[in-house]
Amino acid sequence: MLIAGTTSDAGKSVVTAGICRWLVRRGVRVAPFKAQNMSLNSFVTADGAEIGRAQAMQAAAARVEPSALMNPVLLKPGGDRTSQVVLMGRPVGELSARGFHDQRRAMVFDRVLECLAELRRTHDAVICEGAGSPAEINLRRSDIVNMGLARAARLPVVVVGDIDRGGVFASLFGTTALLSAGDQELMAGYLINKFRGDVRLLEPGLESLRGLTGRPVLGVLPHRDGLGIDEEDGLRLSTRGTVREANTAPPAGSQVLRVAVIAVPLMSNFTDVDALAAEPGVVVRFCDRAEEIADADLVVVPGTRGTVRALRRLRERGLAEALARRAAEGRPILGVCGGFQVLGERVEDEVESRAGTVEGLGLLPVRIRFDREKTLARPTGRALGEPVTGYEIHHGVADVRGGEPFPGGCRVGAVWGTHWHGMLECDGFRRAFLRRVAADAGRDFVPAPDTRFAALREEQLDRLGDLIEEHADTDALWRLIEKGPPVGLPFVPPGAP
Template identity: 80%
Template sequence: MNRGGLLVAGTTSDAGKSVVTAGICRWLVRQGVKVAPFKGQNMSLNSFVTREGAEIGRAQAMQAQAARVEPTALMNPVLLKPGSDRSSQVVLMGKPVGEMSARGYHGSRQEALLDTVVGCLEELRGSHDAVICEGAGSPAEINLRRTDIVNMGVARAARLPVLVVGDIDRGGVFASFFGTTALLAPEDQELLAGYVVNKFRGDVTLLEPGLDMLKSLTGRATYGVLPYQHGLGIDEEDGLRVSLRGAVRESVVAPPAGEDVLRVAVCAVPLMSNFTDVDALAAEPGVVVRFVDRAEELVDADLVVVPGTRGTVKALEWLRERGLAEALVRRAAEGRPVLGICGGFQVLGERIEDEVESRAGVVDGLGLLPVRVRFAAEKTLARPVGEALGAYVEGYEIHHGVADVLGGEAFLDGCRVGSVWGTHWHGSLESDDFRRAFLREVAAAAGRRFVPAPDTSFAALREEQLDRLGDLIERHADTDALWRLIEGGAPAGLPFVPPGAPS
């Protein structure tokens, strides 16, 4: 017999589905409920490797941490990793199965994929008290409804009640709630139980007349009004939507432990992946992290990070077009620190041979590290552990490129030459002792009187953030009504809302 479940949908992308899903998971597990997260299909360049070697979205790994369970491929059976505006790598049950155009993906295999998605969901529901599912985009993407395996398609197949989250900070939230409801078919509307308002600022009593009118128009309640909160540093889903000019993951600097701050510039390369690697740097007191796309923005940086990317050759071309490649070469010659991670590591090498990702053949790298890279058809997915700079390190690997290291000083699976480091390991900077040792090396090379804080624990900071999400639900949502929804399904007798009903 299936146990409790709920699907958290949104009026738009970035409405707050991931935050609400993680918050509900943390609230439930603190009540003693055995809960798991789930997202049938995820489109993201930020991914994670589970202990069994499966690749899933980082958002689901974060939600699993919120639920205090080990992430598995069951929690994200389909992952799409964009390689261009029109094509993505399809990762099924944690393993890549090919590259497909958007038209080809939506035009084939959807029935089989829906069976896989629902089967994974039912397996999770059989072993947990509740499964909190996250939708994607909007459930009212009527052009995609026939092939939907993540929103109302999975909700209807598994008879899940649905909450729709709306970001009131963007404006138009009532129209978005009503329009989303009205565009759904009657069978889908039967499962849409109500709404959650996200990012509200001000006096909630001023909002209540609108919530009452929304209920009179749709027959559906609002299950919570969540206030706007700064600094909820959860993992982003989609690297393609990073705003280079916005304050994207620009760290708020706590007072440094030493005399100086340390300034980190991250090259915002195309198809940037796993940019969450620099979160641990931003968590350090006295470290400022910013994303850049111009050569002049590297001038005052103490450390430049070239991050992972789904398009290594494309990133290399982009760096050259913008003068960033030349600036990186100058930095290396001057002994100023540079760190390349995964695709960024490959860019720093001597040569790239790629007949898999870009099919560009042999391409010269920046030549800052004695490394030659050959792209293999099989993707490396691993959870390595090791030691570097005298400290224990954990990481994870997601790459097609196989690096042949020809010299330099050993550094994780890569190498170091002077003040230039390269590795395929994502997540290594989350290892506290290693991060501190690395920052001491960077500060020395940069001539900064920067001292890493001795007691910063990235894992503890992440737990604090997840607890804040749980508090958000516990304090500002109708948790009794939420639990009735999770346990009993959508209320019976919800009315059908035809388009244009308010007039």
């Protein structure tokens, strides 16, 4: 089955994860699949392949090991018009958006169908996620992830609409009406997402939509806070005033710990800070102005696919000076991956930006040289007396020339840098790190001794499964998975009402 959406951010990823969790709880061997993902949030599988983090999250929902089969094509934007193309977990080059759309069927569609066939062979069910909207008619001819995939594999399609944005009935009808007759044959029904209020108020609209399209609404999913896990795209993140509060329990000490995450350009793997937000008493805020980090106890410079561009932005907005003042005052800073690179002495980049040698912020004794080969790894180590694991996704090679050893990087005073993503998900290390940060910041903050990030993530995935089980027509969903698209669905011409 293919889960499509009226727009990006309609809820395709979480609905796909929820269906995977519902099915696996019924004893079904299920796998997620997204033919093509555009995202700067990625993950490294056990065999060293890079895939979208949303597919890794969906694999966790399905209780299976993530694999490149689940996301054969990953596009990582490097600007407004170019992306790095990652095929079967390995980067194969940079292409313009137009160039990729012109070439992608010839380049990858056979491989996409082979991956889907392999997952179908080894699992009872495969829940596929679309991208953007299936009604992007300007891209239909080269589509491999929405109706192009559904037509090739004869997949029933369920379209998700976000009612919180408004206009959901128009969006669902318009999406259907813009499709060709052949595509409409596969569109089996709709899911309405993020509803607030009494569902009985929707019933006249649900009946009218079915009358207009001949297709049922298969569920109305209520709005739930805290379920936007592993978002795909940091480019859509609203930076000013954005707070992530995964855990609202009171802090163990008398004070909270305030974390400011600098929203650098082309921000990647910003989900690294989710584990901080899961700690009681830790408030995480994304910001992009120097004055917004002045009262922070910890400033995080996250990953980016534009290290040189991020350096330019930090200098333009006065953030470089603010970070230098923090370092001189012994106030904590953590740089992760690209954020680690900008804290170093210099960056030699003939690969990503082709800017040559650019001076870094000089807060860590590190020199970065970009290599054409990408490092993709799942390292392990120890830090602050605790075991640490992580994953690496970077072209920059670090020449660490001093400071204290730290996994994937180094530390000088209260400035920490690492190429490792995911370290903060290690509970023992995270608590030790936060204790050190609180001491350096002069805060009476004590990490909770029993916060387990993996368990919190499991609870979130179970909540997604509950949403599907309690608010969707699971019998109808199961019939679609088992029997394929229904027959005899009417054609909906544009302007039918």
